[in-house]
Amino acid sequence: MTENTKQPKDVTITKAKGRPMLTWVGKKPLARVRAYPAQPIERFDATSGQPAALHAADWSDWPQDLPQGGLLYHGDNKDVLAHLLANGFRGKVKLIYIDPPFDSGADYVRKVQLRGAKGTVKIDGEDYTLGEQVQYSDIWANDNYLQFMYERLLMLRELLSEDGALYLHCDWNKAHHLRCVIEEVFGQDGFKNEIVWQRVAARSDSVTYNHVHDVIMFCTKGADFVWNQLHHKFNEEYLEVKYARTDATGRRYRLDNITSPNPRPKMMYEWMGHAPPEKGWRYERATMQRLHDEGRIWYPDSKQKRPQLIRYLDESDGVPLRSIWTDINPVNSQADERSEYPTQKPVTLLERLIETSTNPGDLVLDGFIGSGTTAVAAQRLGRRWIGCDINKGAIQTTAKRIQELMRAQAATATAPQQVDLVEGGNTPQRPSQLGFATYRVNDYDLHIQHNEAVELACQHLGVARTRTDAFFDGTQGGRLVKIVPFNHPLTPLDLEAVRDELKTRPSEERDVMVVCLGWQLDARAWVDAYNRNRPVNKLHVVELRTDRKLGGIIKHEPLAVQASARREGDQLVVEVQDVVSPTIMQRLNLEQGVFRAQITDWRAVVDCILIDPAYNGQVFHVALVDVPERKQDLVAGRYELPAPPAGSTVAVKIIDMLGEELVVTLPV
Template sequence: MSKSLLEQLPGIVAAGKRQAAQVLEGLEGRNRVTLQTRELVIPSKDSVAADLFKRADHETAGGDIAAGNADLNRLIYGDNLLAMAALLAGDEANPSLRNRIDLIYIDPPFDSKADYRTKVTLPGATINQKPTVLEQFAYSDTWADGTASYLAMITPRLILMRELLSPVGTIYVHLDWHVASYVKVVLDEIFGKDNFVNDISWKRSHAHGDSGQGASHFGRVSERLLVFGKGPDRFWRPPYEPYTDEIIKRDYKHIDPDSGERYRLMPVDGPGGAAKGNPYYEFLGVKGYWRYSQETMQKLYDQGEIVLSSTGRSLSRKRFLRDARGTPVTDFWSDLNRISPTSKERLDYPTQKPEKLLDRIVSTSCPPGGVVADFFVGSGTTAAVAEKTGRRWVVSDLGKPAAMITRKRMIDLDSKPFLYQAIGDYQVEQARSTLGRSFRIGDLAKVVLDLFGALPLPPEENVNGSLGRLPNTRTLVVADSPSKLTTISTLRRAQGYRDSKMGGFDKVVVLGWNFSAGIGQAIAALDDDNLEVLVIPPDLLDRLKKKGGAEKLAGSVRFASLQYLEARVVGRKEVADGEELRLDLTNYVLLSPGAINLDDKNRASLQQVMNDEPLALIEYWAVDPDYDGEVFRSVWQDYRGNTENDDDPLRVVTTAHLQLPKKAGQRRVCVRAVDVFGFEAEVVIDGVEVD
């Protein structure tokens, strides 16, 4: 007989604590998790008239914004456990955020029946993309053990969140009836029962219940927010609801004859008398203990706020409606509407929460100028509200659609510059989780070669176990390391292996995990028909873990070709107040639609769009007019849905106009694009001269 969830819970929490302890122990080691800055986003939606370098925030930074600026907000793509490990560890450019985050709000997945397919609308076609295994893990309960697995996932993450919280910090965990009661027990263990603040019920106003005709339960129209403080000194600024007309008429029934303002009468006597330290004196002929000193009472009287009763035996104070803060908010929130289908705020993201909900949370529990974090950021509501209310933010998500939507949302808000980052060695961390903490890169290379159908070369010819050959051919296969980027240097080394190993091979295939953004250009520059570069599926390790071994995946793993981008500089000319740079996107090729998680019908629709209008696949593109080869500084962006210039929500503009300060000599221009499936491509244009 299997154990009940109650019996499993102590073991789940203990295992979560061990996992978190391993992460914390590794913060100082040489294998600590790091973050790669993919983009420094300086928001400026496409506008031919905008002088990108005269923004107030840019001027404040002295005309230059460094990617290592610790005050920059951060959007992180990747597993939030690894993201938090990197934030706790810090690096040379950004200090550790341990004990520095003032508010954490998370809305982790909790609906096991949700279908989180990504619907991509293209000109003439709508593509339904199934989530990757990674995204399924993040957005739906697809774990074999149901709620037990959910708790195993959330426990170590909550422990790391507590490490990140500042002494005045608070965490809000947003859940529903599926798991809230179990997570409350876990939170009690991690944060301490004495630090429990509230169990808030949010009634999604105008929400439809899940009880239809014949249902045997009450309609479920509320969700829960479990609130815990880091300690007793948490920041708290209580919110108030505006008075209803009924309350105003009932309580503020008096009208001041001079001003015409409404007021209510409040007692001024001191309850408890002398025992509470209240002063005793006579005022307007009435003797007693008062809650104010005689000087304060006189001042209030002079202001017209002290009133003697008609009997002459008691005093009261006028409290004007203008000074009232409203009704204190309770732990039942019924005044915050869900996002309606016609709302301008709506982004068509399945778990999107209204900004008013987050505004109440942020205003209540994060000091002005403080730091807000959300490690399941979804549509970016937490980042948007933090930005609007003057708080700093650090957010992450494992879903590529979430990262893309949040980036576009912040650009649309004209936010302060922020970093878009990714886990620096995501596959290495996943490999340690799958193959054990002591795994060797060669072990993983052998698995990849096996799945590709390659036989390993003899030990004396094999470099780190990364080389293999396809049976009955003269084709060499190189499985690159997950701990580094595959670059043009990697490809040249592979060419050398092809020509030297075992008397030479006719062809070499390079299998890579992470690629430099300009790898497509590098392949074109090498112009080698006997060199092929393929992408190892990013969810391979999760699939190995779930299936239990490589032999169970044989024949089902697809290695994708790389996508590439083409762009050109149309002109660079001097103008009155600087210079103007103009670029055109000319082509985009998604080489392996077969690698995307689509059924045959959707794959055929995608192929048609690729043939007819390849640039319609671009979701977002950006330009760095002075690329240094390390940090991509995005100072110009356009994206689908930005209709301010072209009135076409399904296409990006294909020409960029940048107004720039004058620069002597050549420019090195970099263009980066992200397609509708989240794949990135880059092109670098060197030696751009003034016309």
């Protein structure tokens, strides 16, 4: 039985037993969850299929039907976590970091611009950019946010090893609620620390005390957990006061007490003419002699003063990490690691957490991978990693960053001491893997990003968006509107979700418009049975391609690509001659109300190009990646690589600036 034909199965989840127990509207335990199969989509190997000698991790406990490397999952993280539990990862994850939505009430967007000089396109002689694209909406109705986090924390606990740790990144808005949920799931003893990370010095949008920090909650599953003590560097003020002295060689040092803090009768001896202190010396006579011979004891001019121990600055690790971090800067507009993804966190922040709570080869999981910072930090530090996100843009951003990092690591793998130079790292580590695979769980895929599709549907149907409702997308003509993700036809599961949501709103009497692209036969029967003899909350399904009144309005046109592939001796030459993005053109026209947008160079709309010279029709094996280094740079368009066997199919994946992809297959 192949991976794609495996049937879903239920995964049991242990009940939370901790205290205190927070109560909210709609709270319900998560006793079991349905686990869906995952479909392999893409694989990348930076070592051309010869990675074994470069890998340092122990893969003996790895599921046999998964490739030994990083795992990147596209889908709802609840589905992904269930899939991981059902496929051998229960109790295997050493560190979990999550940076979930903060319930901030805001839309998070990334700025999108075309490639080329200033990222512009000429419209009627004027410069114009694509503006912003919604990546996700952090807007929740009632207590849905707490239920959302509760369910995921229960599942994450199941994946965590007994000596593992979980870090939850949030802000002041929900930190108090989330701490209660964490203590219910992990128990009071499981909560270890609240780390305060100062992100900025000041904010201009605050009307009270400035909120300049985030909170990172640290909890563990068991009492015996991994802990590698890290240190802060001494600040200059401290150094000037404490390490003001230098010896003849210029080494800075400070003086430390050499007397015992507690009474020690056996340490009451005279030393170098100095009477013993009231409680005795700190060290026995033999140790004192050794320190004296090494020149590590400072003697005062007066016998009335005590000798002191010399501690050199270059032998000190610094100050053990404290719970307030002010030494890590956020990712600003000038940062080299900036990926234009909203809420991106700095690599140094994740490196500190990973170094503290894992050892090389351990497994790290991020359930909200976002821009991929956790995977980048884990990869740099020689840890294995798994990441997932429901946002396709997050998967694409992470994949590009990891591909670039792995290629650089592969180039320096024969000299591990140089790995620390990659992406500005500071700890040389042999990578645990130099390849990764991308999977889709529960067939979650979009030709265009869901938020983009919702905006288009709402414009055409006259839907007024409801930003304060986490479930329904808006209203139209006195009806609630639910837009089903366009990656699949309407199913009874989608309809049951609408019904269950309405049950939580007993006073809601409006009918519901369900918008979809295609629907299964059993979904039609479900709607008919549901609506029969129902005076309120009737369901009205609008299938955007065939509905008599509203159908035929949205017609998503995919990318149009002209490309060719040919053999020239032992080389394969792939050329992309033209790329047209109807979605980008439509956005340009809708934004400005003009219909004469012209893009003179097709490369302006292309974010990156990937090539698989021997495509098997199922999994895209990345052999070549063209990701321009700077925003103003363009893809090459012409590529040469070793020719595949005769009769192979070349696949070219084009990703435009809005994240839409198309795979073109070419026979050679």
